[in-house]
Amino acid sequence: MRILTTLLLFLLVKTSLFAQGSELKKAYVEKYKWLAVENMHRTGVPASITLAQGLLESGVGQSPLATEANNHFGIKCHKEWTGPTFTMDDDEKDECFRKYASVLDSYLDHAAFLKSRPRYADLFKLDITDYKGWATGLKAAGYATNPNYAPLLIKQIEELSLAQFDLINPTQLAAMRGQEVKPEPKQKVAAAAAPSAVPCKEGVFKNNKVKVVCAKAGDSPMSIAEQYGLYPYQILKYNDLPEEARFAEGELVYLEAKRKRAQVAEHVVGEYESIRDLSQRYGISTSAIRRKNQLRPSEELAAGETAYLINKRSDKPKVRTLAEIETLRSERDRREAAMKKPEKPVTVPAKSSPAYAAPIEKTKPIAAEVNESKPALDIKLPDAEPVRDTVAATPKPAAPATKPEVKPAPEIKPTPTPDKPKETPREKVSSDEQPAPTTTGPKKHLVVKGDTLFNISRRYGLTVAELRSLNNLSEADAIKLGMELIVSK
Numbered sequence: 001m002r003i004l005t006t007l008l009l010f011l012l013v014k015t016s017l018f019a020q021g022s023e024l025k026k027a028y029v030e031k032y033k034w035l036a037v038e039n040m041h042r043t044g045v046p047a048s049i050t051l052a053q054g055l056l057e058s059g060v061g062q063s064p065l066a067t068e069a070n071n072h073f074g075i076k077c078h079k080e081w082t083g084p085t086f087t088m089d090d091d092e093k094d095e096c097f098r099k100y101a102s103v104l105d106s107y108l109d110h111a112a113f114l115k116s117r118p119r120y121a122d123l124f125k126l127d128i129t130d131y132k133g134w135a136t137g138l139k140a141a142g143y144a145t146n147p148n149y150a151p152l153l154i155k156q157i158e159e160l161s162l163a164q165f166d167l168i169n170p171t172q173l174a175a176m177r178g179q180e181v182k183p184e185p186k187q188k189v190a191a192a193a194a195p196s197a198v199p200c201k202e203g204v205f206k207n208n209k210v211k212v213v214c215a216k217a218g219d220s221p222m223s224i225a226e227q228y229g230l231y232p233y234q235i236l237k238y239n240d241l242p243e244e245a246r247f248a249e250g251e252l253v254y255l256e257a258k259r260k261r262a263q264v265a266e267h268v269v270g271e272y273e274s275i276r277d278l279s280q281r282y283g284i285s286t287s288a289i290r291r292k293n294q295l296r297p298s299e300e301l302a303a304g305e306t307a308y309l310i311n312k313r314s315d316k317p318k319v320r321t322l323a324e325i326e327t328l329r330s331e332r333d334r335r336e337a338a339m340k341k342p343e344k345p346v347t348v349p350a351k352s353s354p355a356y357a358a359p360i361e362k363t364k365p366i367a368a369e370v371n372e373s374k375p376a377l378d379i380k381l382p383d384a385e386p387v388r389d390t391v392a393a394t395p396k397p398a399a400p401a402t403k404p405e406v407k408p409a410p411e412i413k414p415t416p417t418p419d420k421p422k423e424t425p426r427e428k429v430s431s432d433e434q435p436a437p438t439t440t441g442p443k444k445h446l447v448v449k450g451d452t453l454f455n456i457s458r459r460y461g462l463t464v465a466e467l468r469s470l471n472n473l474s475e476a477d478a479i480k481l482g483m484e485l486i487v488s489k
Contacts, residue, residue, distance in 0.1 A: 024060045029160055031061075035107050037168050042222060043111040043243075044124050044233040047165035048131045049138070050110065052156040064088060069099040073110040074144075091145060115243070117141075128231070129166045131157050170226035198281060200250055204228075208263055208283025211255040215247035218478050228255055240276050240286050242454040244464040246478040250449060251280075258285040262309035271303045272329050274322060277450070278307055293317055300325060326459040330445065337446045442470075443488035447479050460487040 029051055036047040036054075057074040058066035065071045069086035077085055077096035084099035100106045114120045119141045126133045135153040143149070157163055198207050200214035213224070221235040224247070236243060238254040247253060262282040269278075275295070279286045292308045293301060294316050301307055302318035445456055456479075457467045468474070470486045479485065 021060070024062070025055060025156075025160060028055055028061050029162065032103070032107070033165055034173070035104065037165050037173055039107055039111050040128070040166070041170050041173070041225060041231050042233075043115055044128065044231065045111045045114055046128050046131055046134055047168070048157045048162035049134045049153065050107065051160075051162050051165070052131075052135075052153045053110070053138075054107075055156050055160075056152055065097055069097060070103050070106050071097055071100060072103060072106045073113075075106075075109065075113055124233075129163065131163055131166065169229045170222075170231070171229040173226075198252060200252075204255065207252065207254075208259055210258055210283045212283070213253050213255065215249060215251045215253050217249045217480055219247045219249075219253070220476075220478055221245065221247075224253055224255075230255065240279060241452065242464075244454050245452045248447070248449050248451060248479070249481055254280075254283070258283050258288075260285060260288040265308070265310045267307045267309060269301045269303055269305050269307055272325060272332060273303075274300055274325050278309070282309055284309055295319065298322075323458075326455060329448075330459055333446045333448055336448075442486045444484045445487045447481055447483040447485060449481060451479065453479060456485060456487065462487065 032051065032054060033047070036050040039045060039050060040047040054061075054072045057063075058072040061067075061072065065074065065086065065088060069084075071086065074090075075098050076090075077098055081098055086097045086099040087094050088097060089095065090097075098109065100109065114123070120137070120143075123134055123137045123141070126137070132154055135150040135157075138144070138153070139147075139150040146152070198212075204211055204213055206212065213228070215224070221232040221241070224230075225232045225235050235241075235253065235255075236245065238257055239245075258279060262284040264282060267278060267282070275286050275289050278284070278289055289295070289307065289309065290297070290299075292310075292312045294313060295301070298321065299319040300322055302320045305317045306313075443460075445460070447456075453464050453467055453473075457464050460467075462470075467485065467487070468477075470488075473479075
């Protein structure tokens, strides 16, 4: 009887602990599910995987690493980590782990960690709903040493029905969180674009039978994905952009994969055009353009070459690199920026009276009267006493008549003659106006249509993070047309 009672008590305690553990897991999921879903839309890491790893690695948020360092994914310091650290025994004694200011930072760094490591690259080729493939791939890539790591993740996902969160698109997320949702405009499909540049239209229209919209000021992959019920990684993929990209106002943004053929057979490549530019213009994928034109991934068509957009060419075209195109664009932007700057007024060193009379007519109406008497030497020396007398005596016509009889010209002439050579520095100032921006002050780049933080940073040998830091830009800040960015360290 006593044995039976002890057994019953043991079973009751075990059941109670199990129920308590289950409630803790549900509470963890409820607390961090939206964070996981938002992270999925931004990076492509399935929400189910993020939640399962968070549950497992943090001990349902109760481990010392989670409570004292906000580290929910067991990420160690590694060489590149420069933030706060937390030391604890793990596989070895006193191992270094990353310490975060908040759980949000831990979730963001978890996705960034997976995306930055080449060993996890194949995972992002899987379907976002393939949690079993992700779990197996994480173990195979060496995320954890536990041989049962993949089955443990899969068990968490299936027991707590975490796979449901992989199906939530941005529009549904916004609705579930009580945010205002902008419905996709219902418009008639426009006709296919002509060979000229595609004009922007309101709402969704089609280019080469592919859905497209025009970006507005401040648009990002996240904002466009949320508006049209897509994932940010899909927007980046459809538009051949890196994760850090931001859209310029008026830029075409494709909402689905581009086609393998254009509706235009050929295009003569311009001086500043890249393969991506042609892809965005004609709604044909970059890979299709490269196949049709016998181009390697690192090659771009040279200016003046014909790009084949329907049929495959038989000859090897002249090529160049993307770096060469970006150098040309940078030089073009510099020239355009220089042309927009107002020119400094320069005194013309001519000796004839009209050369001096013309500017005076614009600034001083009385100069017309001075010009009629043609006292050229007096105009050159406006502070000379004779000129003041002439201006003051304008109501008296007799005053200027006596001045020519005196003929002071021989005495005054030597004075302007030595002064005029001093105008030679004017030529020096004029010749230095162009190089000045490169030698003094920080180097700047004028944002034009098609520019992104990524291609600007590559153009000047910077990272995106360095470019943001130089210009005090946050992750949420977007670049706009006409903005001047500092591009020198």
